[in-house]
Amino acid sequence: MRVTNNTMTNSIVRYLTSQNEALFERQTIIASGKKINKPSDDPIGMGKVLDYRQTIATIEQYQTNIKRGKTRLDVTETNLKLVDDLLQVVRAISQTEAAGTTESRQLAAGNVKNLFDQVLDTANSKLNRNYMFSGYQTKTAPFSRDDAQATTLDKFTVTYNGDAGDARFMVAENTEVTAAADGEAIFHDLAGISIFNPMRDLIVALENDDAAAISAQQGLLDQAHTHLQDIRGANAPISYQLETTESHWQNYKPKIEELLAKEETADITQAIVELQSLEIAYQTTLATTARIIQPGLLNFLK
Amino acid sequence: MSDIFGIMSLAGQALMTQQQAISVTSHNIANVNTPGYSRQRLNMTTNIPMESSVGPMGNGVSGVSIERLYDRFLSSQISNESQGLGQWEAHKDAVQMLEVIFNESDGPGLSQAMSKFWDAWQALTNNPSGATERQVLVTASQVLANTFNKLDEDLNGSQQNLDLAIQGTVEDINRLSEQLADLNEKIISSEIGSLSANDYRDQRELVLKELSVLIDINTFEDANGAVSVLTGSGRPLVSSDQFWQLSTEVNASGLQDVVWVDNSGGTLNITGDISGGKLKGLLEARDGIITDYMTRLDTLAGFLRADVNLLHQGGFDLNGIAGEAFFIGTGTAADLEVNPNIVGDLDFIAAASDPLTFPGDNRNAIEIANLQHQLTMSGNTATYNDYYSSVVRDVGNEVLKSNSYYNHQSDMMAQLENQRESVSGVSLDEEMINLIKFQNAYTAAARLVTTADEMMQTIMQML
Numbered sequence: 001m002r003v004t005n006n007t008m009t010n011s012i013v014r015y016l017t018s019q020n021e022a023l024f025e026r027q028t029i030i031a032s033g034k035k036i037n038k039p040s041d042d043p044i045g046m047g048k049v050l051d052y053r054q055t056i057a058t059i060e061q062y063q064t065n066i067k068r069g070k071t072r073l074d075v076t077e078t079n080l081k082l083v084d085d086l087l088q089v090v091r092a093i094s095q096t097e098a099a100g101t102t103e104s105r106q107l108a109a110g111n112v113k114n115l116f117d118q119v120l121d122t123a124n125s126k127l128n129r130n131y132m133f134s135g136y137q138t139k140t141a142p143f144s145r146d147d148a149q150a151t152t153l154d155k156f157t158v159t160y161n162g163d164a165g166d167a168r169f170m171v172a173e174n175t176e177v178t179a180a181a182d183g184e185a186i187f188h189d190l191a192g193i194s195i196f197n198p199m200r201d202l203i204v205a206l207e208n209d210d211a212a213a214i215s216a217q218q219g220l221l222d223q224a225h226t227h228l229q230d231i232r233g234a235n236a237p238i239s240y241q242l243e244t245t246e247s248h249w250q251n252y253k254p255k256i257e258e259l260l261a262k263e264e265t266a267d268i269t270q271a272i273v274e275l276q277s278l279e280i281a282y283q284t285t286l287a288t289t290a291r292i293i294q295p296g297l298l299n300f301l302k
Numbered sequence: 303m304s305d306i307f308g309i310m311s312l313a314g315q316a317l318m319t320q321q322q323a324i325s326v327t328s329h330n331i332a333n334v335n336t337p338g339y340s341r342q343r344l345n346m347t348t349n350i351p352m353e354s355s356v357g358p359m360g361n362g363v364s365g366v367s368i369e370r371l372y373d374r375f376l377s378s379q380i381s382n383e384s385q386g387l388g389q390w391e392a393h394k395d396a397v398q399m400l401e402v403i404f405n406e407s408d409g410p411g412l413s414q415a416m417s418k419f420w421d422a423w424q425a426l427t428n429n430p431s432g433a434t435e436r437q438v439l440v441t442a443s444q445v446l447a448n449t450f451n452k453l454d455e456d457l458n459g460s461q462q463n464l465d466l467a468i469q470g471t472v473e474d475i476n477r478l479s480e481q482l483a484d485l486n487e488k489i490i491s492s493e494i495g496s497l498s499a500n501d502y503r504d505q506r507e508l509v510l511k512e513l514s515v516l517i518d519i520n521t522f523e524d525a526n527g528a529v530s531v532l533t534g535s536g537r538p539l540v541s542s543d544q545f546w547q548l549s550t551e552v553n554a555s556g557l558q559d560v561v562w563v564d565n566s567g568g569t570l571n572i573t574g575d576i577s578g579g580k581l582k583g584l585l586e587a588r589d590g591i592i593t594d595y596m597t598r599l600d601t602l603a604g605f606l607r608a609d610v611n612l613l614h615q616g617g618f619d620l621n622g623i624a625g626e627a628f629f630i631g632t633g634t635a636a637d638l639e640v641n642p643n644i645v646g647d648l649d650f651i652a653a654a655s656d657p658l659t660f661p662g663d664n665r666n667a668i669e670i671a672n673l674q675h676q677l678t679m680s681g682n683t684a685t686y687n688d689y690y691s692s693v694v695r696d697v698g699n700e701v702l703k704s705n706s707y708y709n710h711q712s713d714m715m716a717q718l719e720n721q722r723e724s725v726s727g728v729s730l731d732e733e734m735i736n737l738i739k740f741q742n743a744y745t746a747a748a749r750l751v752t753t754a755d756e757m758m759q760t761i762m763q764m765l
Contacts, residue, residue: 001721001724002724002725002729003723003724003729004723004724004728004729005728006334006335006727007720007723007724007727010719014716034407036407038401038405039401039404039695040401040697040698040702041407041698042698043694043695043697043702046406046407046691046694046698047692049407050406050413050687050691050694051691053409053414054417057414057418057421058417058421061421061424065424065427065428068429128432130661134662135659136654136659136661136662136663137662138431139662163659165663168427168664168665170424170672173675181662296731296734297730297731297734301734301738
């Protein structure tokens with residue numbers, strides 16, 4: 001084929017341009033540290049990268065949610081334990097005062113009143129500015145009693161101001177963990193066990209110096225204690241579920257992060273080696289160009 | 303009969319002919335870098351022999367014509383492939399612009415905005431009445447809406463740019479048509495004596511090639527030497543020294559359509575008939591590709607808005623009132639916006655499922671947060687993120703495909719150009735040799751004159 005000056009120069013320009021392009025691509029990879037710098041670098045990889053990123057962000061959110069759930073369960077347990085301990089003191093008093101004197105019984109009534117209020121306060125405790133045991137009515141104190149009532153019985157009758165709602169935490173896709181928040185079911189179930197009523201009746205019995213009534217409360221207080229144990233026991237599997245989900249995410253997340261890195265991160269060593277071989281090719285082309293373009297017949301004619 | 307005067311005039315003609323040859327060679331050398339130039343060559347032939355006593359006697363040389371070395375078939379091949387080149391180049395540039403808009407490789411983008419939106423709903427479920435959590439949700443929602451708005455804006459901007467490019471291309475086509483008509487006229491008048499107007503033809507060839515890059519054309523040369531140009535669908539652009547214009551007019555979508563203007567000023571819409579060249583590439587990108595991605599973005603925004611609104615309106619806010627629409631707008635990406643009432647009063651976020659169970663009820667918020675994993679898109683086979691990932695992936699594939707077609711076309715053009723060069727290109731080495739060749743012949747012919755002169759002197763001295 002007849003080769004003219006223009007044929008050579010055009011070809012050389014094309015080769016140099018494409019080599020420059022390849023060099024530039026390698027440089028971009030090294031500078032950014034990423035294999036994928038635009039969707040066309042690896043379309044399928046780009047899709048995967050977007051998926052992995054979303055998954056990781058969601059897992060991190062689940063981990064936050066689980067922490068909140070665990071905190072709630074811990075604080076619930078602490079409160080319930082306190083109530084149980086207080087209940088034990090009240091039961092001890094009822095035992096002692098079954099055979100007590102009128103004066104000691106009056107003193108004891110005052111004690112139990114204080115203990116009653118302490119249990120009331122604990123049932124009304126808050127977490128993050130939300131009442132824990134009001135069901136969904138987290139801005140309303142669950143239990144209240146009216147000190148303006150006439151009789152002691154009425155003064156220490158509590159009303160429940162919340163509802164039957166629970167506390168749910170999102171821990172996985174379409175999976176929620178539910179923690180108990182219904183104060184009525186826990187502390188004051190009128191169709192079942194009430195923590196408050198035996199205490200109230202004990203106070204009334206102590207004030208009335210009624211030995212039989214005092215003794216009668218012991219059994220009810222025992223039932224209340226068992227009830228609390230049951231409630232505390234029921235929280236254990238929920239706590240366990242949170243723990244296992246937490247460690248599941250702890251194991252799973254690094255694996256996704258690894259997959260993401262594999263898709264996205266460039267192997268710098270490999271990129272640099274490729275850059276060097278491209279550079280050599282480029283320089284060779286340049287040197288060859290210089291040798292071919294310059295001489296012509298003119299140089300040799302006198 | 304051969305006589306000394308005959309020898310003189312033969313030598314004189316030889317001198318002139320070699321001089322002409324050198325002239326043509328110098329023209330070639332001068333134009334070694336002129337685009338589209340085809341090398342020329344003086345055709346020499348022996349003169350009609352004269353009768354003499356020893357038989358037909360040769361009568362020297364004369365230049366007959368200047369021939370332009372040129373392959374007509376190659377030219378028309380180059381013309382055809384130029385259309386493909388123009389088309390894929392325009393296509394490639396447009397799609398690369400699309401890739402910049404959808405480039406999520408750095409991080410911030412629609413995917414991340416959606417992710418943060420869903421996370422904000424989840425955070426709300428941990429404390430449904432919390433002011434901080436509600437504010438975070440509103441902010442994340444606004445960022446999401448703004449990201450949709452911006453993407454749509456960028457796509458519109460691309461369309462506008464392509465529109466301008468189309469107008470520019472039409473102007474270029476008109477300019478080239480006029481040049482062609484002008485060159486046709488010059489060629490017709492130069493070739494009246496049946497000589498070949500080589501340089502004008504080269505120029506015309508170049509203009510034709512430029513034109514075929516821009517739009518698909520059919521060309522043929524008539525008996526007078528003029529070239530007629532028709533668009534692919536048969537509308538005349540150039541005929542002899544006459545030319546017709548293309549123009550643009552706004553269509554129903556507010557974008558430019560291409561029209562052909564006839565002799566009486568009437569217009570004919572040829573937008574759908576254009577099948578090659580840069581104009582086709584631009585039209586396809588503007589009307590096909592970008593519109594497609596705008597539609598997909600709108601679909602995503604529409605579904606997201608509808609699904610979130612449906613759940614939100616089924617829930618109850620911190621006042622026990624049913625939720626309003628969370629996102630307002632018409633369901634396109636351009637006007638997606640967080641309901642200003644909600645922005646103004648965070649209590650309006652409906653996290654509860656029941657009118658009496660606020661503030662602690664987070665069930666509606668949980669349902670909305672779980673939308674992230676629902677298969678809501680593409681006939682219930684994909685999540686929102688899946689849908690968007692496929693958009694980004696398709697953009698990447700589009701670019702790869704476009705690059706591949708362009709590179710292939712470009713390589714083919716380079717091959718054809720090399721072949722054209724091989725036929726018509728000027729090789730300086732060759733011209734140098736020719737120069738020496740003709741110069742030697744000139745010197746020899748001059749020597750001939752001197753010799754004839756000396757012979758004359760000798761005869762004169764005999765008298």
